[in-house]
Amino acid sequence: MKSLQFKLYRYIFFAAIILSWQLVLHAQTLSINEFMASNSSTISDEDGDFEDWIELYNYGDDPVYLEGWGLSDDFSNPFRWVFPDIAIGPGEYLLVWASGKDRKQGVLHTNFSIDASGEELLLVHPSGNWVDVVNPIAVPTDISYGRKPDGTGDWFYFDEPTPGLPNVTEGFYGILPPPEFSHHGGFYEESFNLILTHSDPEAIIIYTTDGSNPTTANLSGKTYFYKNQYAFYPDSEDGELLVNQFMSNVYSSPIEIVDRTPFEDKLTHKATTVQTPNYFPEEPVFKGTVIGAKAYREGMLPSQTASHTFFISQQGRSRIPLPVVSIAIQENYFFDYEKGIYTPGIDADDWRVSFPDQPFSWPFPGNFHRRGIDYEYFGNMEFIPEDESFSVLNQGLGIRIHGGGTRSFPMKSLRLYARGVYGENTFGYPFFKGSEYDEFKRLILRNGGQDFLTTHWGQGENPQTMFRDAMSQRLVNHLHFDIQLYEPVIVFINGEYWGLHNIRERYDKHYLERVYGLHSDSIDLLTMRNDPIEGDNVHYNQTLDFIEENSLSDDQNYQYILTRIDEKSFMDYQIANIYLRNTDWPGNNIDYWRKRTEQFTPDAPYGHDGRWRWLLYDTDFGFGLVGEPKSYKHNTLEFATAVGLQNWPNPDWSTFMLRSFLENEQFKHKFIIRFADLLNTCFHHQYVLQTIEEMKSTITPAMEEHFQRWSNWENLETWDAKVNVMREFAINRHNYIREHLTDFFELDSKVVINANVSHPYHGHIKVNSIEIHGDTPGVDVNPFPWRGYYFKGVPIELVALPAKGYRFSHWDGDYASNDSILSVNPEGDFSVTAHFVTTGEELLVYYWLLDNQLANDMPLEEIQPHYSIAGGAKIDFISCMPDYPYYEGHQYWRMGSMERRNEPTPLNYRPAGNNDLPYNESAMRAIQIKQPLAFGDNVSSLLLHLPTPDIKDPILRFAVKDEGAAKGLLIDYSTTEEISWQSLRNSNTIPLTDQYQLVELDLSNVEATYDNPHLKVRIRFISDNPWAQNEKRVIFNNITLDGVVCMAYTLKSLAEDNGQIFPSGIMNISCCSRKEFLVVPNANHIIENVWLDGVSILDDVEIIDNFYGTYLFESPYKNHELRASFAYAPWLFGDNNSVVVYPNPASDALFVASENEINLIQLHDLSGRLLYEYDCTCNNHKLNLFNFNTGIYLVRIFTVKEIFTRKVQVLRPAF
Incomplete structure (x- = not known):
């Protein structure tokens, strides 16, 4: 669809041309007489398709020969479609389908269609003179726009189009917009008065509160008949026809919106099955108020209906724990005895007349079995996600009953249709969590199918789960066929609670077009046998x-x-x-x-x-x-x-x-x-x-x-x-x-395979068709060693797949091989391990590909990497501007900001970080850091978070150029959790030019950057006048971090009785790891010994305060075990030392050790205010002090025997 701005520019440009050709327009007797830009059901072409159409009319006395004439929807291309050798006689109409099918033999079809939101139409003489022009105008679905009288009259909208015939039906000067609501549909905690307004002071507003379509023809109300009892057996008692009513109202004063739950239900006590209804609720259900409103005025087409549902509850949105779908529909469409599709109705009674001696039998007769467009009724849908109080989607739609035999269940499945005739052509919302799709033509509100409340084998109840099918499909959603996405919701019909339904996709031509990009003309879709x-x-x-x-x-x-x-x-x-x-x-x-x-x-x-x-x-x-x-x-x-x-x-x-x-x-x-x-x-x-x-x-x-x-x-x-x-x-x-x-x-016995890898970081194994890693459904996040069950004598294939930075080495175990593909014909249980080693080659770790996915013309605060082999990387922009970012219209809007910029460059472009795609300038962008670069004492900077787990020799690279804002960059780095900036000798100052240059910050000689979760790089700007505000900028592009993978190993750290090691357990380490361990005895104990792989390293342990110790473990080269033992030595500590708090003073962490079991630890300031509390069942505890200021604190330790209080001093570093 062309943008409105683009259309406006074109319209202004061509306006002068149109005016200059007025004499040409008036000299012709051929005109565009009527057209339809969105045809849903008015008239079909020879293929049965409902396409756009244009009607030409010859209002002269002579035939017009059309060969070489042009018909177009584009001012700049007036001969977009050219007529064949054809004539239109005087007083004749010619219908041309604007379908895009481009046919010139027989029935005429253009090679374009008409944009319903408005675009020009041109009829052009072979000489190039424009004979008729229709300026862009929006025309709703199944409404035409035409002249009255034909050929020369004014333009009108027609709700009764006349393609190929005179325009004699009532014409309308315009279309009213819908009324405006003072409140948006959703959940409210208190009652309120709803105010309806309209931009046209002469318009009247008609509204309803019962889901019916507001109309001036129903101000006195309309009755319909329904039935609540049917003769299930030949001798059963039959019910009488009951009567109900719906009506419209003229809006004259605010509408009071209250909690309607105490009021009597209007719909829940209407029969939806041929069985005697035992499903009516015993108490009134939770209810909202549905307000539908429509604007009317003489000489204008009425507006579309605007509808909102209001739920009043003291609990607000938490009243309903799932997403809400609120359906508003004229109730006779569902429950009327003759036309209602949610009720057994007349079709059930007709069946009884035809089979007077038989009981109703599955799938039970009823109006609910009616199918097709004739039984699709207009309604309105609102969708309220579980984390939103108000509707995020509100639109008209078509509604049918869905399903096979389950149509006869009390609660039925509904099929939802988005069509232009109802408003929007799609449901534009991502209903299904985790799915990429956010537009749907069809949806199903499924009742659970056979997994609903009752069986169809009689009148007995057999309640079921309502999520069986959805669960089954979720199990297999990764297999090589399609499944239907699922989202459970609570449905309300005309404001009344209707129950749990499942939103599901519908398989049809629209599904295949959305998922596979296939037009309906290019698919074969079959069901059942063929x-x-x-x-x-x-x-x-x-x-x-x-x-x-x-x-x-x-x-x-x-x-x-x-x-x-x-x-x-x-x-x-x-x-x-x-x-x-x-x-x-x-x-x-x-x-x-x-x-x-x-x-x-x-x-x-x-x-x-x-x-x-x-x-x-x-x-x-x-x-x-x-x-x-x-x-x-x-x-x-x-x-x-x-x-x-x-x-x-x-x-x-x-x-x-x-x-x-x-x-x-x-x-x-x-x-x-x-x-x-x-x-x-x-x-x-x-x-x-x-x-x-x-x-x-x-x-x-x-x-x-x-x-x-x-x-x-x-x-x-x-x-x-x-x-x-x-x-x-x-x-x-x-x-x-x-x-x-x-x-x-006729298989032999079962065999068990045990597959392992040298280390989880080294790689994984593919067994036949499945990859053994945490992304495979049914495989643990940490899957190795992995066990699988197969069959004796049925060959199995195992493939060793190295991780990035590693290569396959060999298999060992019951089968040995140097080939990464291991084929086994198992004769019994077996075990194998795949071994990997590092490549030693430089590897892309992070890549910030700055493309058109970045928000445009918006201040940015953070950018995530496009490619990453580890977690935690990001770029933060620290603006010099106070309270950055600002809203549009603020005096500082887009000042001192980081924004997207259209300045692509191949410099440092990395295909490995972009699915191996070649450089494509059209999709590439950049980021700009805009002036001012300083505001008061604050300066702007980029802060790059670059964790390097199991990575060494990191090198930061990026392309950069200046556009008048700075003459250089100042770069430093930090390797500690609490930032401490350092500079590389001869590398911290980078001069800038007005051309892209590649900057490289080589940290490979700084071992502290290896295997470091806290590595950060800061980029600041050198400028003669950083406070300048001249719309100048510095441009960055293709930011990468490369490194070399360190060989990964496993370390098991454990303490024997009466003490602890921090950290403890099984952990992953690498050959470039530097990890400090804290060895802590319980109170009245000392460190007896510390072993690494069975060898004492007590001499390498630094003993502090004659009590606890630290050990720095560097350069692992295999899988290791660290173990500590402790000895009882109360004579070394004196009295009252069954609890120890250390170190004192403390900076980063405080440790509590007790001879007796601890139940509770508290930290107070000197005023007695509780700052920290930890419930435990332990003898040791570590308390991190990062969130505490320098000062004196009281630690209270509650043990199983007594309560201890210790005064400690905290000294936090100053920055």
Whole structure:
């Protein structure tokens, strides 16, 4: 979409030209008579598509021959589309589709479409003269803009467009904007008066409080009929038609917004099933107030409806513990006996008339089974995240009922449509945490599917978990097929609490366009056996025919099929459903797709190669929903390969492909290994249990109120019992799957592999298809040594993958090799270790790639690195300006600031830090440090945080140039936690020029910078007048830190009884580490000895105050162990020394040691104010003093025997 500013510039530029050609315009008899810039449902083209259109009208007496005429939406390109040899007779209309399809034979289509937000339209004579011009104007969906009378009249908006016909319907001079609300929809703690206003003083505001569409035609109210009881059995009592009403109001005074919870519910006591409703809440539900408002005025099109929902509660936003979706919809669209789609209604009674002797049967008849655009109703949606009090998205939408048989459940799934006719074309918000997507055409508010409250096998209740499908899909979201994202929300309908729903993605053409960038014209999307949703099934049927006629046991046939079917997608999809025990599959709930291509294109982006891939959805039958008890025993592999069955759930056609693939030995081996890999990772019972608990804990705070709304659960314990079925499935399923694999493929016994690495920092191992590191679902953050279960006689491949700065050395253990790829045909359990060594080569550690992702025209405070192999790096800007940064409009706005600048340079560009991409100037930017560089006594500086864990020989590099602000840079560094700046000899002053130069700060000779978490570099500016404010600047670009990886080792530090070592435990160190240890006896004890790898180093321990000691450990060269022992020596300390506080005075830390167990430690100032408190069960404690000032303090130590008080002096360094 062109920017408004750009359009304005163009309009002004061409205005003079338009005025100069007025005589030409009036000399013609052909005009742009009517056009539509957003066509949702008005008229379709020959393809059935609802495209933009332009109507031309010849209002003269002679035909006009159009060959060579131009039609355009661009002032600068008037012949963007040129007419073919065609004529338009006098008094005739010509409809041209502005579709972008560019067709000149038959029905005409331009090569452009019209921007609904407003752009010019031009009709141009072959001579170049402009015959007609329409200036940019916004036109809403399904509204046209045209002349009345035809050809020469004024321009009007038409809500009844007449493409190809005279403009005789009522025309409107303009479109009113919506009313304005004094308050935004969301949560409030107190009642208030809502004020509605409008910019047009002659407009009247019509409003509603019941979700209905505000209209002047409904000021007296409109009634509708609904029904709450149906004859489920032939002899059951039938209910009567009941009546309800909704109405509009003329706004004349403020509307009182209060907590409506005590008021009687209007919607929750309406039947939504053919069963006798036992789901009506016993008490009124929590309610908000929905206000819809619309502006009207004679001669103008009414505004769109503005709608806001207001929740009043003393708890404010915390009243609802999940995101909120508030739906406003005219209630008869849901509950009217004849047209409502949320109710059984007339369709249920019609079924009863047709089958008078039968009970209602699954999936139970009702209006809720109606499908298609005719049963899509207009509504409004607001979305309030759990961490926001007010809605962040508020827009009109279309609403349908979603699902299959679950439409007959009390609480139904809703399908949400964003269309231009309702307002916005997309839902523009990132609903799903952790997802990159922030625009959606379709969404589902899912009720949990089969995992809702009741079963469909009768009228008995069988409550379930409501997150089973979402949990199942989360387990496999990294596999080679698509899953639907999930976000649990609480839904309100017309302000009334409706319950827990799950926002889910919908698979359709819009999904494939959003995720894979594929237009609907280029996809085949099929469902079930081979039913087209988009495109056709020709390629798929040809694939099936080939498999039927050519056995895949032949590798040549199999390789051909791999050019038509994505092996990984098919395999993972089959494995996932089998593990999940999804028995509403494979003869149901299957969708698959491909990009339409003439042939397989292996080098195309993922999803564009023309092969079939699968989409996972509706796995509710899995994970123990059906088949209790002990559903985890079900042999779903046998089920998915069954032969000869004709009906749901696994007819012969649905198992044919897997059976055929398993005829191939390559696929069979990959299938077994892949299944084993996943059983060891994402299907590992501990990971599955963790996933269940995480998802359960998210919705637990909301469940009690949900239960009360639907009156189907007694308490949380009942619900947790259903969740426990999932837990039992998780604990047991993997063992039974291994049994099923063994039996089905006639495998030998299970084998255990133990894989390890020389050090976790050195690298990791890939076992078959899975990489053993913390980013792989189901693998621990610290995975080594790793254990996996496989099968005897089934070959396994292990690959050693070095970390950056390392290279593979060798394997040892039960198998030895110098090749990084180790192939094993296991005959029994085995153990191997991959060894790595450092390369000794310089390595990129951090890279600040300054590109167009940086905010523009904004003062910046901090920049994170684009590339990093460690954590904690950043650039802070310390401005000389007080209270920086400032808001726009402040007198100091963008003064003394760090900002983005468009000054790219290849100097020091590092492809290794940018996915190995070549330098691309168009995407590169820079940062600028703007004048003033000093304000009063303050100076501006850059502070680079450059931690170097296991890195030595660090070198800082960057490109820099001056643009009149400074003549040089002053650079220093600090290596301590409390900053202490130091300068490098001959390197701290850098002269600047007006051309980029490469600056290099080599710290490789400063050992204190090695393996240092506190390394910082400061850059200041040398200027003759740093206080100047002349819009001058210094430019930085491509900032990097390089270094050499230090060989990593492990150190185990431990203390025997009666003392401690700080730090203690198992820790990672490196050959460039310098680590100080503190050895602390308990009170009345002394250090007896300290050993390093079994050798006494007591002589290297510095004993302080004849009590504790420090030891500096340098240059590790292998895995080490440090151990300390202590001896009882009370005669050395005198009386009252069962508690010791040291050192005294203290600067960085204070240690407390006690012969008896300590329960509580407190630190007070001399006024008695408590400054620090620590509950413990210990004999030693370290108290950091960084947050305390120099002074005298009292330490109180509460032991199991008595309370001690010690006075200590703290001396903090001055800076």
